[in-house]
Amino acid sequence: MSTHAAVPADPRQAPTRDLIAHILERYHATHRRDLAEAVRLATEVEHEQSCPQGLVDLLMLISDDLEDHQQKEEVVLFPRMLAGSPDVLAGPIARMHLDHADLAAQFETLRLLTEGFTVPAGASESWRALYALCARIEADLTAHVELEEGVLFRRFVAAPPI
Ligand SMILES: [Fe+2]
Numbered sequence: 001m002s003t004h005a006a007v008p009a010d011p012r013q014a015p016t017r018d019l020i021a022h023i024l025e026r027y028h029a030t031h032r033r034d035l036a037e038a039v040r041l042a043t044e045v046e047h048e049q050s051c052p053q054g055l056v057d058l059l060m061l062i063s064d065d066l067e068d069h070q071q072k073e074e075v076v077l078f079p080r081m082l083a084g085s086p087d088v089l090a091g092p093i094a095r096m097h098l099d100h101a102d103l104a105a106q107f108e109t110l111r112l113l114t115e116g117f118t119v120p121a122g123a124s125e126s127w128r129a130l131y132a133l134c135a136r137i138e139a140d141l142t143a144h145v146e147l148e149e150g151v152l153f154r155r156f157v158a159a160p161p162i
């Protein structure tokens with residue numbers, strides 16, 4: 001699947017092929033790079049005094065679950081969307097809703113663990129970089145999910161009964 005896409009000026013108007021290519025490039029690829037860097041930074045920072053314990057484990061869990069989720073979209077859902085088979089998409093889309101909710105819950109846990117990504121006075125440069133990166137990943141994930149749930153998936157589910 002191509003990962004080259006211009007950013008659609010208005011995603012709601014973009015053809016499905018362009019919208020999917022944009023999601024892959026802007027969000028899936030970025031999440032992979034950023035989560036790998038976050039795990040690396042957390043591994044460095046976790047030994048520092050007063051750093052919350054469990055950061056590495058939680059970020060690895062998020063990274064694994066997000067990878068699993070993105071693979072399902074890339075291997076199953078998006079190709080079916082591009083093949084134009086909306087009648088078989090209700091199940092996979094429902095599954096993606098559940099994944100999105102699980103990921104949001106994991107970020108809630110991350111926020112609790114890090115006190116809303118707040119670094120203490122005197123925190124190292126790596127620690128500051130880690131929390132700034134976590135906040136960026138969270139913002140990206142929110143935008144990513146809003147684009148999928150609010151625009152893309154709606155093209156493939158029946159309108160709710162009036
Ligand atoms: Fe996605």
Ligand SMILES: [Fe+2]
Binds near residue numbers: 100
């Ligand atoms: Fe998704």
